[in-house]
Amino acid sequence: MSLTFQNVSYRYPGSQQGLHEVSFDIGPGELVAVIGPSGSGKSTLLKLVAGLETGYQGRIALAGQDMAGTPVHQRGIGMVFQTYALFPHLSVRDNVAYGLALRKMSTAQRHARAAELLEVVGLSDFAQRGVHQLSGGQQQRVALARALAIDPRALLLDEPLSALDASVRGHLRDQIRALQQQFGATTLLVTHDQEEALAMADRVAVLKEGRLLQIATPKDIYEMPNCRAVAEFVGLSTMLEGQVASGGRVDFGFAELSVPTGSYRPGQKVHALIRPEHIEPDPQPGQTNTLQGRPGASRYLGSLTRYDFAVEGAPRAFLAEGRQPARQAIAIAPEHIRLLDA
Structure with missing residues (x-):
């Protein structure tokens, strides 16, 4: 499913920070990484897609459907956060199945789907454990499995690797990319890590002060930046x-x-x-x-x-x-x- 931004503008009350007429498309199954300096509007863009911020101008559409006015729980979007956001009182299996329970799926179906996803992320042996018993990298894989369990229309990744040690980050980065391609999930990745963006994305979008400077393949962003700001920020x-x-x-x-x-x-x-x-x-x-x-x-x-x-x-x-x-x-x-x- 495609994700479309058409002249999207948003300003935080009492501030000049926000977004200014941002337009680009994410094709079905494509992963677009958004990078930029602090305050450039990266996280704002993600929050608008998720419905966590409202009151923007322009149009955000998922598979052609305008998202304006659509409640968060009806958007069919999977999210993976920097802080994992797992439920400490639930087992690993029940964390993965949580979104399915909200969709009134039977217990047997939920458990089967959770088992399938835990097998995919290599955590089948941890299904009955509490999430506090897992390492940071394992918890992030649980969060990814939970996001994919609902067959999301789009996947939002908010700094998913920034809380992890460097030794874990590279391996999990490749694993997330492989799973995203396997499931064909239309994905928006927000990150401050340029290497992460260049390694994972089909295309990279560079924001500065709420404006889109360039969107292109990682190779073109690095080798053929369209302005000095992009050239100096990337690499x-x-x-x-x-x-x-x-x-x-x-x-x-x-x-x-x-x-x-x-x-x-x-x-x-x-x-x-x-x-x-x-x-x-x-x-x-x-x-x-x-x-x-x-x-x-x-x-x-x-x-x-x-x-x-x-x-x-x-x-x-x-x-x-x-x-x-x-x-x-x-x-x-x-x-x-x-x-x-x-």
Whole structure:
């Protein structure tokens, strides 16, 4: 089932925070992750879909049905919260079956459905336990099973992994994605974790100050951001200010580099985005866009080292990463420099 936002605006009373004419669609079975700085409107969007906030302008539709005025319990939406929100007095099985009890399903049917979902999430042996006996990752799997048990028309994930240890987060992230695809659930994920969004989503939407800046595939959001705000928020980068000198050349003040200038004309001011993995250390003599300098602070991250590289005259150090820091020079291939409007 599709989930549609058409010119959705909402403002909290006495505040400028909210949403401003947000429009996008989530296709049947698609997972869209919404990211953005604190106060950007991520959680507000989720609450409006769930019916936890009302009084918005525009249209929110699920499978073509306008959600305005539809009570929370009649929306057919499954939700997984950051804090699990499980019932401490119920067993694992009864937590999963809770939504089915509200739908007046027989006890035998509820238990059968709960057993089926617990098998799917790998918790069959824990059905009779209290939820307090489970780890955080196990509790979140119970919450996911409960949300899926009702065959939801849409699934809402509100920071589902943020309370978990890093060692658990990666595995459960992949498990949630696999289950979402298995059940074909149309899903809206709200997260502050960019890696989580890029790894799980079919598309990523970036919000800032209540406005939708861009929605695209994870690859396009990272490699082809449509503005400086998206480029700086998603991933790490070095951002330079320059002026187009001629076709295929941009003057950055400290150096003139070869860059695909496309439709930009000589004299236009631009921003240039360079990702750290695209900086080549100690290139061969005569290589295009070679810059002399010296390494600065470095951070060992196991599979790679992230480091600063100072180029004489540059307004800031270049952020680079690789097996070893560059010693005397770096190079950036022209195709790895993305120009954005200044």
